[in-house]
Amino acid sequence: MTKSSGGQSANREDAAKEWRAAYEQTMGEDRGIQNRSGLEVRPLYTPDDWDGQRYDEALGFPGQPPMTRGIYATMHRGRAWSQRQLIGLGTPEDYNQRLSRMLAAGASAISIVPCNSFFRGYDIDEVDPLLLGTCGTIVNTVDDVDVCLRGVDLDRISLGLNDSAPFTLLAMILAVARQRGVPWSRITGTSNQSDYLSHWAALHMYCRLPLAGMRRLQLDHVAFARAQLPGWNPISAIGQHIQQAGATPAEAMGLTISSALQTAEDLIAAGMAPDEFLPRLTFFFDVSISFFEEIAKFRAGRRIWARLTRERLGAEDGRSLRFKFHAQTSGADMTRQQPLNNIARASIQAMAGVFGGLQSLHVNAYDEALSAPQEGPARVAVATANILREEAHLADVADPLGGSYYV
16 A cells, blocks of 8 residues: 555545445445456546556656557647548549548548449449449559559548558559659658458458468568658557457457567568567557456556567667557447437447557548448548547546546
8 A cells, every 4th residue: 555644544444434435335236347348447446546656667658678668659639640531432523522532521541442343353244233342442552552642642641541451552653653743752641451360250251361471471561661651650550359259358459469470570580670660560440448457458558568579679769669559439439320329339438549648540430330421421430530639638648547546
């Protein structure tokens, strides 16, 4: 027990006993409560649940090991999270029109979600027209990508690509950049479906090659990006698929870090030094409505990753310790019935991601349990993130829940 003085400690002990007696008298037989990961949630948390002497070891300061409180010194006060709304519908023309309006509404980064026919290797003339464009944008050629990104300065905005091995969408992006005279060295963004292990475990649609082939392509993809795309993040370890498939938040974090470690050790075995690729390794997570649990998940993941990169992988560059992650509010928590209530669910999830220290955020539209988002709901989703940043002032303080006995 942390004691400021003997008298205060005795008074607190007496007060705790009085509270416990009143609690038990009112509650009777108390039902046990657990979070989604199966951890007990107590009815009250006090200074006795935390040892202040562990501050430097377990919390520290933002931008410093152990990274629990954030990977940058300023966190969101210095640079707010990117608002990267996933957009995938219709034809390239449809996509471009929606994208232009979302950017005008406050989105600050781009994400391209191709039609499932793309992932399965079909051309547009091989698929039932009724299915085309219902789950993503029809993208088959470089010209399609050029239309999707019409009016977009490729060297000024970050791109997120739902592009698994063999990374053909990135190849199309680079072809468009070359046509427009944009140097590849100025292209920034993430191959946010590059984690073949998460696909293998939880999202089989993206498994277009045998496992060994996807593993080799992953390593080749990183090597290519290092040589040609210095501003690109070629690795995104994905916890979203795993959690959406039924893993608890704790399980999803553990499996995602394991996937990132496997890829990192493969790259080291292939001859790359850890500090050559770790600064460009990112993560992508689902954020459920289990509010405090999600915040704790991200803070714990950040601390674990900083320790593993230093002690297990041998990283020396401070940038290699950064647990950079994009988060998407959870579609699994949304309901088809009374869909407007999903606005509240997505807001709570987005707050958990922000308090957890994300670098990039996608807020789901309230109709995503029914279909690809319509424009009205998509605009509400963008406005939700704007409100959290500008009106609720969630970006003002780094790690605002640090010091909370509960977290």
